[in-house]
Amino acid sequence: MTELTNLTVAQIRDGHRAGDFSAVEVAEAFNANVAGAKALNAFIVETPEQALSAAEAADADRAAGTLKPLSGVPIGMKDLFCTNGVQTTAASHMLEGFVPRYESTVSQKLWDAGAGMLGKLNLDQFAMGSSNETSYFGNVISPWKRKDGGNAALAPGGSSGGSSSAIAARLCPAATGTDTGGSIRQPAAFTGISGIKPTYGRCSRWGIVAFASSLDQAGPMARDVRDCAIMLENMAGFDPKDATSLNLPVPDWEAALSSDLKGKRVGIPKEYRLEGIDPDIDAMWDAGIAMLKDAGAEVVDISLPHTKYALPTYYIIAPAEASSNLARYDGVRYGLRDLPQGAGLQDMYAATRADGFGPEVKRRIMIGTYVLSAGFYDAYYTQAQKVRTLISRDFTAAFETCDVILAPTAPSAAFGLGEKMADPLAMYLNDVFAVPASLAGLPAMSVPAALNREGLPLGLQIIGKAFDEQGVLNAGLAIEERAGFTARAEKWW
Amino acid sequence: MAIDQATVRKIASLARIAISDAEAAAMEGELNGILGWVEQLGEVDVTGVEPMTAVIPNTLRLRDDVIDADPLTGGNRRDDILANAPAAMHGFFGVPKVIE
Numbered sequence: 001m002t003e004l005t006n007l008t009v010a011q012i013r014d015g016h017r018a019g020d021f022s023a024v025e026v027a028e029a030f031n032a033n034v035a036g037a038k039a040l041n042a043f044i045v046e047t048p049e050q051a052l053s054a055a056e057a058a059d060a061d062r063a064a065g066t067l068k069p070l071s072g073v074p075i076g077m078k079d080l081f082c083t084n085g086v087q088t089t090a091a092s093h094m095l096e097g098f099v100p101r102y103e104s105t106v107s108q109k110l111w112d113a114g115a116g117m118l119g120k121l122n123l124d125q126f127a128m129g130s131s132n133e134t135s136y137f138g139n140v141i142s143p144w145k146r147k148d149g150g151n152a153a154l155a156p157g158g159s160s161g162g163s164s165s166a167i168a169a170r171l172c173p174a175a176t177g178t179d180t181g182g183s184i185r186q187p188a189a190f191t192g193i194s195g196i197k198p199t200y201g202r203c204s205r206w207g208i209v210a211f212a213s214s215l216d217q218a219g220p221m222a223r224d225v226r227d228c229a230i231m232l233e234n235m236a237g238f239d240p241k242d243a244t245s246l247n248l249p250v251p252d253w254e255a256a257l258s259s260d261l262k263g264k265r266v267g268i269p270k271e272y273r274l275e276g277i278d279p280d281i282d283a284m285w286d287a288g289i290a291m292l293k294d295a296g297a298e299v300v301d302i303s304l305p306h307t308k309y310a311l312p313t314y315y316i317i318a319p320a321e322a323s324s325n326l327a328r329y330d331g332v333r334y335g336l337r338d339l340p341q342g343a344g345l346q347d348m349y350a351a352t353r354a355d356g357f358g359p360e361v362k363r364r365i366m367i368g369t370y371v372l373s374a375g376f377y378d379a380y381y382t383q384a385q386k387v388r389t390l391i392s393r394d395f396t397a398a399f400e401t402c403d404v405i406l407a408p409t410a411p412s413a414a415f416g417l418g419e420k421m422a423d424p425l426a427m428y429l430n431d432v433f434a435v436p437a438s439l440a441g442l443p444a445m446s447v448p449a450a451l452n453r454e455g456l457p458l459g460l461q462i463i464g465k466a467f468d469e470q471g472v473l474n475a476g477l478a479i480e481e482r483a484g485f486t487a488r489a490e491k492w493w
Numbered sequence: 494m495a496i497d498q499a500t501v502r503k504i505a506s507l508a509r510i511a512i513s514d515a516e517a518a519a520m521e522g523e524l525n526g527i528l529g530w531v532e533q534l535g536e537v538d539v540t541g542v543e544p545m546t547a548v549i550p551n552t553l554r555l556r557d558d559v560i561d562a563d564p565l566t567g568g569n570r571r572d573d574i575l576a577n578a579p580a581a582m583h584g585f586f587g588v589p590k591v592i593e
Binding site: 099100101102199200201214215240241243244246309312313315316323327330331332333334335336337339343344345346348349351354357362363365366367369370373379380382383384385386387388389390392424425439440441466 | 496500501504505506507508509510511512520523524526527528530531533534535537539542543544545546548549551553554556563565566570573574576577578579580586588589590591
C-alpha cells in the first residue's frame with residue numbers, strides 16, 4: 001500500500017470511506033511526519049490529540065454510516081484562524097499566549113465537515129510578508145533545495161509559508177491559507193503545490209485575524225486541483241457574522257471539474273511580460289499557453305493597462321487598512337502588555353506596540369498611518385482607491401473577450417532566506433503578478449507547472465471572473481493534467 | 494514629498510508605537526523609499542473616477558435589531574471577553590490610572 005501521507009485529500013476520503021484504512025491510521029501517520037519535521041518550523045503549535053480525536057470520531061461515523069465530506073482527513077490550520085482553546089498568534093509576539101474562546105467560521109466549517117487538526121501553521125507575522133521571515137516564531141524553511149549542490153535554505157513563500165511547506169513536505173494533505181495580495185498563490189508556486197483564492201466574500205472572515213479587510217480572503221492549499229475544490233466547498237458559504245460575506249449558494253465544484261476547455265477563451269495579458277524576467281518563467285508561461293490550447297481553449301491577447309500601478313496601489317491600501325485593524329492591539333483586551341514603571345495609558349500603548357510588533361508590521365502601520373493622516377489622505381489613499389477602480393475596470397473589460405486569464409504566479413522561483421530581507425521594495429515586487437487579482441477581488445489559483453533550471457518549482461496562475469471559481473479550477477485541472485508535475489522535495493529534514 | 498525624522502516621530506506617536514532615535518533614523522530611509530515609489534500613482538489620470546468602496550458588488554447587511562441575536566457575538570459573554578485580558582479585575586479591563 002502507498003504510504004498514507006502520500007495520499008491526496010480525495011484519496012484519503014475515498015479510501016477511508018471504502019474501509020482501506022482507518023482514520024486513526026491516517027492521523028497517526030501525519031502526526032508522526034509532523035513530529036519528525038521540526039527542522040522546517042512549519043508549525044507554531046502541534047495538536048496531535050485533536051487530529052486523533054477527529055479520526056476516532058470519523059471511524060465511529062463510518063461504522064455508523066454517517067460519514068461527512070472530510071471524514072478521516074487531517075489538515076493544517078494557518079495560525080491566523082482563531083481556534084477555540086488553541087493558541088492563535090498570527091505569528092506575532094503581540095498575540096503570544098492568546099487562546100481564543102471562539103472558533104473562526106472557516107475552521108468550524110472544516111471541523112463540522114469531519115476534518116481533524118494537526119496543528120497551527122506558521123506564517124509571516126500578521127500575514128505581512130512574502131517569505132516567512134517575519135514570524136516571531138522563526139523562519140519557515142522550504143523542503144525544496146536547489147540542485148546546484150548548494151545547501152541554501154529557501155523561502156517557502158509567504159504569508160502562508162507554513163501551509164505550503166507542510167503540504168509539500170507531506171506533513172498534511174491540505175491546509176488553510178489566506179490571501180491578501182498573493183499569500184496563497186505565491187507560496188503554492190514556491191513549493192510545487194496548488195492553492196486557490198476564491199472570490200472576495202466567498203469565505204467568511206469572521207474569526208480570522210484581520211490584515212487588510214477589503215482584500216483578505218481565505219482559501220485552501222493542497223497538492224492538486226481536485227483537493228482544492230473539495231476543501232473550498234467545505235470552507236465557503238454565507239455567514240451572517242461577516243458583513244462582507246456573499247449570500248450565494250456554494251457550487252459543487254468538485255463534481256463539475258472538467259479539463260475540457262472547448263469554447264473557452266484564455267486571455268494573455270501583454271503587460272505581464274516583464275522586461276528582464278527570468279527566461280524559465282517565460283518558457284513556462286508559453287508552455288502553459290500550449291497546454292490550454294491542447295485542452296481546446298482559444299488563446300487571445302488582452303491588455304490590463306493599469307498593471308504597473310497595482311503594486312503601489314496595494315502598498316497604500318493594505319497598510320492603511322492594517323494600521324486601522326491593528327489599532328486593536330493596545331495591551332488592554334488581549335495579548336501582550338508592557339507597562340513600564342510609572343507609565344500612563346498612552347505610554348503603555350506605545351511600549352506594548354513597540355515590543356509586540358515586528359519590524360515589517362511596524363513599517364506597514366507607519367506607512368498606513370502616514371497615508372491616512374490629515375493632509376495626505378486624498379493625495380495617497382483616495383488616489384489609490386481611484387486607481388483601484390481603474391485596475392478593476394481593466395479586468396472587467398478584459399473579461400469581455402476572454403473567460404480566464406493565464407499568467408505566471410510569481411516573477412521568480414523560491415529565493416534563499418535572507419536574500420531579500422534588506423530591501424523591502426525588492427520583497428514587495430515578488431507579488432507583482434498576484435496583487436492585481438486581489439485588488440479586483442477575483443478568484444485566482446496557482447498550479448505547479450514546471451521546474452526551473454535549478455530544479456525548483458514554478459507556478460502558473462489562472463485568474464477568473466468574479467464568482468467563477470469553476471472556470472479557474474477547470475483551467476487549473478487542464479494544466480495539471482498536461483504539466484504532469486510529479487516532482488517533490490527530497491527528504492533532508 | 495520627503496519625510497524627515499521629526500515626521501517619522503510624529504507618525505510613530507500617531508500610531509502609538511514607541512521608537513528610539515536609531516529606529517527613527519532607519520525608518521526615515523525606508524519610509525522615504527516606499528513613499529517615493531508609491532508616488533508614481535500621482536501620474537494616473539483619475540478624472541471622473543469614483544474611489545472603490547466595494548470590490549465585489551455586495552450590500553452590507555445590518556444585524557437584526559434584537560438583543561443577543563447571535564449567541565456567539567451577543568451579550569452575557571463577559572468571562573470569555575475578559576479571559577485573555579492581561580489585567581482583568583472585578584469584571585472589567587484594568588488599565589493604568591488615567592485620572593489624578
